Amino acid sequence: MTDVPTGREPLLVVDEVKTHFDTDRGLVHAVDGVSFSLDRGHTLGIVGESGSGKTVLSRSIMGLLPKRDVVRHGSIRFEGEEIGNLGPKSMRRFWGAHMAMVFQDPMTSLNPVMKIGRQITESIHTHLDVTRSFADELAVSLLASVRVPDPERRMDEYPHQLSGGLRQRVCIAVALAAGPQLLFADEPTTALDVTVQAQVLDLLEAQQRERYMALVLVTHDLGVVAGRADDVIVMYAGQVVEQAPTPTLFAQMRMPYTEALLQSIPKVDDPPHTRLHAIPGRPPSLVDVPVGCRFAARCEYVQDRCQAEQPPLLDGPTPGHRYRCWFPVGTPEGRAALERNRAAGITPAADGTTAVPVPGSAP
């Protein structure tokens, strides 16, 4: 690898990216103004629940969006080159060779009628002018590097002969085939058995370090990014609601949504039959986005101001920490807001539309 960062611009700079879909129901604000930057050798975790726009965001950066009815704004700079407005034809030279993606479901992201070896050598041949036998050797070594046992034999097998964990390793090998500098992993472990999730994540991390790649790890599980990402972006309803270096995020989270996400992870040392902590309701419609804070309807801290006025991304006490909240967690304002709500018996409604007082729920 020759291009060691020289302290100039980071590998990827995303500035106020918006991706809207023009549908019959109206304009869907799938991604609504996201900014971040990412350098080689670093890992960015993008966390949010289903429909928060994290997948659309990663596909927007890759340029892998449907052709029609898409409205894109903002700037995406890759190695200093503006790629935010490029069409698929111009993006093709980046795909595979500069940026690649590992998809969520290894059951469907491999071609069922193509041998494993071919799926990898296809990628190699697309970008490198090498002989067939060299590509085969390269593919075997790629399979070995993603710790697929007995790689020579696997080359001649079809995807259905492999388990889910092995298939995801093959997908990673395919993505790495042309040596990208930037790898997107879109919920790479969601479709896998719990037992192999950690293995696949460790593998991604090892490859990221070994190849000095930038890694974007998209997930709905804060636990996944906790030990692996350098920075975390928490997304809600198409927006960044909190953004911080990982240790800061976990030590001083400010956004009630982040807190709620963290609480919704079941803990091993909970006694049996502990109620799972769920965030009530659903994310708002991305067609008619609420005026105020988009999380207000489901927030335990909600105040009148939240319903009326959208908070901007505010700077936190630590550099690089930004959050979108009027009554942040862990601040006197936030604590006061929570107390007030509890005293008044206000809890978020289960349907996530409005916060209404529930009789008898006050402590």
Add this chain to the structure above:
Amino acid sequence: MPERPVPGPPTGDARVDEPLDDLVGAATGRGMPVDAGTIEIAAVETGPEVRRRRRRGIGVAGWLSLGWIVLVVGLALLAPVLPLDDPKEINTAIARRGPFAEAGSASGHLLGGDYNGRDMLSRLIWGGRTTLLVASAAVAVGFVLGGALGLLGGYFRGKVDLLVSGLLDVFLSIPAVILALALVVILRTQPGTDGGGLDPVAALILAIGLVSIPVLGRITRASTLSWSEREFVLAARAQGATHRRIVFREVLPNVLPAMFSIALLGIAVAIVAEGTLSILGAGVEAGTPTWGNMIAIGRTQLQRAPHVVFEPAIMIFLTVLSLNMLGDVVRSRFDVREGGL
């Protein structure tokens, strides 16, 4: 969801890198809702016995059909080297002689003679040669052209698809027999000259082939539509594959089984079409036997020599039946189900 019993230890599959029964145990032990159906199916589908059974079976009917097709095609291919009478040679001694007539000079003419005294066995085999050539070549034309249109429409969608679908619909809206008839007539007459035009066999191939385009095109388009939505197509795109590569390497191999099973049925339909066109007088000229024109010519003497019509009719019947059977076998064997993956 109906409660299904969690199966016992699965039939053992060394390739899976985490033992399945451990997972079942772990999941149920933790009191998580286990979709027993899914686990059962997974275990059953990967069991070695089942895999062997699936690989083995095309069934008795399948083997019989395959045997018949191999026989008919083999005879047709070997017709020039087989010790057969000349299909055009007239031997009045066997005129209108029925099959299996042992008497006198008819010995050796196993299936009798037609009304002119030409050997039926020889005519059936030579006729099969022409009929099968016309039918398979016609379907090949439809396969390539219809397949190309279907792939284009199904993969690129939008305006391309609108054009392709429109074209196919227009084709489909004209009754097939009338269209084929018209095409044969047009193809056989050179504009501005008397007659001329294409050789009758070539004209027939093109006419039936063009008529078979919409059927193959639609099947291919439908199959392509669903396969190009798959994530592996997006994954290939994200690896920088060109459209051409994706269509030919990723989509086409998955679409081919559906195309093949329809093509087999298409050959059956084309055989019948050849017969129909012959009866309508638009087939190959009478001198060259085909199953179709044997029926067409023989029907004038149906009462005096029924075997002249029935023998080619039985050939068509058995061949069409076998092709349908094989089409079914192909479809069911290559039907890639999600569960099986």
